[in-house]
Amino acid sequence: MDKIIIKIADDYTKIPGVREEIEGDFPGEEFLEKILLPKFKQALAEKKQLFVDLDDTAGYATSFLESAFGGLAREYKDHKIVLNNIDFKSEDDPFLIDDIKEYITDANNK
Amino acid sequence: MKKYFTSWEYKRRNTKRAKSRLKRRLASKEKQKAKRRKNIGLKKEDKKKKRAADTFVNKKAPPNFSFVENTEAVLQYLEELKILFKRRQNVMINLRDITHLTNDAIVLLLSFVKNPKIVNGVAIKGNYPSDERLRKIFIESGIFNKNDGNEAKNYILTRQNKKAEGGIAAELIKRASKEIFGEEGRCPGIYRGLMESMANTCYHAKPQQIGHETWWLTVYHDREDNHVSFAFIDLGVGIFKSSKMNDFKAKAASLFGLSDNRDILKEIISGRKLSSTKIPYRGKGLPTIFKGLERNYYSNLKIISNDVKADLSKNEFVNLKTEFNGTFLYWELNNTNRWTK
Numbered sequence: 144m145d146k147i148i149i150k151i152a153d154d155y156t157k158i159p160g161v162r163e164e165i166e167g168d169f170p171g172e173e174f175l176e177k178i179l180l181p182k183f184k185q186a187l188a189e190k191k192q193l194f195v196d197l198d199d200t201a202g203y204a205t206s207f208l209e210s211a212f213g214g215l216a217r218e219y220k221d222h223k224i225v226l227n228n229i230d231f232k233s234e235d236d237p238f239l240i241d242d243i244k245e246y247i248t249d250a251n252n253k
Numbered sequence: 254m255k256k257y258f259t260s261w262e263y264k265r266r267n268t269k270r271a272k273s274r275l276k277r278r279l280a281s282k283e284k285q286k287a288k289r290r291k292n293i294g295l296k297k298e299d300k301k302k303k304r305a306a307d308t309f310v311n312k313k314a315p316p317n318f319s320f321v322e323n324t325e326a327v328l329q330y331l332e333e334l335k336i337l338f339k340r341r342q343n344v345m346i347n348l349r350d351i352t353h354l355t356n357d358a359i360v361l362l363l364s365f366v367k368n369p370k371i372v373n374g375v376a377i378k379g380n381y382p383s384d385e386r387l388r389k390i391f392i393e394s395g396i397f398n399k400n401d402g403n404e405a406k407n408y409i410l411t412r413q414n415k416k417a418e419g420g421i422a423a424e425l426i427k428r429a430s431k432e433i434f435g436e437e438g439r440c441p442g443i444y445r446g447l448m449e450s451m452a453n454t455c456y457h458a459k460p461q462q463i464g465h466e467t468w469w470l471t472v473y474h475d476r477e478d479n480h481v482s483f484a485f486i487d488l489g490v491g492i493f494k495s496s497k498m499n500d501f502k503a504k505a506a507s508l509f510g511l512s513d514n515r516d517i518l519k520e521i522i523s524g525r526k527l528s529s530t531k532i533p534y535r536g537k538g539l540p541t542i543f544k545g546l547e548r549n550y551y552s553n554l555k556i557i558s559n560d561v562k563a564d565l566s567k568n569e570f571v572n573l574k575t576e577f578n579g580t581f582l583y584w585e586l587n588n589t590n591r592w593t594k
Contacts, residue, residue, distance in 0.1 A: 158419030161452040167417035201423035202444025205541040206452055235593045236441040238548055 145191045146230075147182055152199035154178055162206035171210030179211055180218060186228060197233040197240075208239075209246045216250035309345040309378060310337055318348065319355040320484075321555050321583055324562050327358055328575040331365060338373045346379035354387045356473035357484035357583050364469040364486050364579075371488070390473075417451035419444075425472045429481040432474045433588050440592045442550020443483065443584075449538040450582050454487040480587040483551075488579040491559040492539070493517060514561045515570040522565070542582065549591050551584040 151159065155178055160169040179195075186193040197203070216222040225247050233239040257263055292300050312334060315326040337344050346362070366377050381388045422444050430438035447470070454468040466489045474481050493514045524540035539556075546554045546565055554565040558580045562571045586592075 156419075158423050160419055161417045161448055161455075166452050166455045167419070169419060200441075201419060201426065201439055202441030202448070204417070204445055204448035204452060205537045206449065209537060235439065236591075238544075239441075 145189075146194040147186045147189070147191050148194045148196065149178060149182055150196040150199075152196075157199065158201050159203050159207045161204045162210040166206075169207075171204075171207035172214065174207070175211045175214045175218075179215055183215060183225075183229070187224075193229045195229065195231050197231060198235045200235075202236070203239065205242070205246075208243050209250075212243045213246040213250035216247045220251060222247045222250055306345075309343045309376070311345045311347050312337070313347045314351050316351055317353045318351040318358045319353055320357040320361050320557070320581065321355060322353075324557060324573060324577075325575055327361065328573065328577055331361070332575055334365070335371065338371060338375050341373060341375050343376040344378075346377060348382050348391065349380050351382045351387060352384065354382065354390060355484075356390075356471045356482055357486075357581070359391065359473075360469045360471035360484045360486050361581070363471075364467070364488055368467075368488060416455055417448050419448060421470070422447040422451075425470070425483075429472055429474070429483075429586055430592055432481055433479065433586055434592055436594070438592045438594050440550065440586065440590070442545045442548060442591060443586060446542050446545050446551065446582070446584065447483070447485065449541055450485045450580075453538050453580065454489060478587075480552075480585045482553075482583065482585045485582045486579060491578055492521075492556075492580055493559040493561070494578075513572070514559060515563070515572060518556070518558075518561055518563055518570065546584070549589070551586050551590055553583070553585040555581075555583040557581040557583075 149155075151174070155174050156169040158169060159174070160167040160171070162171050164170050164173060183193050185191075212225070216225045219225060226244065231240045231243060292303065295303065312330070315323055315330055317323040318327065320327045334344060334346070346366070365371055381391050423439075425447075426440050426443050427437045429443075430436070430440060451468055454466050466487050468485065468487045470486075471484045472481060473484075521539050522543040524537070524544075542556075543554070543565060545551055552566065556563045556565065557573075557577055559578070560573045560576050562573055563569065564571075
């Protein structure tokens, strides 16, 4: 399956922030709106997989990951669509991928 | 002459009164003389300075000046300072006799004395520890400087802000990793913990006022033990007094009988979130910080907030007699923790 690649360190920032812009720079909501959601829509339209490379940044706050990837699941109101069409790479932090998948799965549980 | 002045009763009283007045006059004169003697040889400006110095109340810090190790005594000291600030009494923070010092106490004192609402406009001055090593740490912290001590130092780095600043976190981690691993690297787990702490301050430290509370972060390299300690602090309302937490606590009490803040903290860090309460509490910050310990991102994690002190590495939760209004987080990075180049 062909891939559309996002490398956060190159395409967005090396120092990701937290959830909202009011809390600081490079928030997860902005990343979702400007990069993740458009690329995910493109991937679905072109029947490709979205591949997110998480390496080479300083790290990620939970609120950044939750608002970006959980936010993506909330956009589609179904976490399965997201999980089936997205893949990750994280060699810097081996726990990160499982965390993100958990945020995606929990996103619509209120 | 009136008969009264010649009476025995009057003479007795008058002699007694004269005697006591003379005694008082002589004592006062002696006091003035002693005061003048002390100022002999001093210039006019020095005399003025000395007079000003005499208005300061000398507050001796606890000899073990470590917030993580001697929490109650340090909190008690700060309470006493607060009372003096409220009375608008100038304060001299006397650190001369301290024998032990950790960076967490420095950042606590910094956040305290640089907070205009606490200090209430009174003048503060301080001296440095007589111990040469502790003295150096204190001087480099910039605690008694008029500026904010933001310049880079080798020993101790202090930063403050109101927002979550990834640049600051990344910079401090780079320096810390150089000290511990011999080269500049990244510690994604520490970055995560710091950003989460900053975000918590931004959102929860002052209810209904996002981004109003200042956080303080100090990073210190202990060369003897070869670890870098991170001490993060905000003087907001604390974990257990945020408005969100009040709802959470009420439900926790009614459903599970949890009323002690130690139990509440255990519940929060476990990440169970009391889902059956149907409370929209989705805070992942503290569970994430706790997970960092399990994942070996860092060691020796401690949390102090309101009436709870938790040593999460040892699973110890203690009730504090003196309450701490704010949130304090502490952890250490050593050469066994995770990092990446």
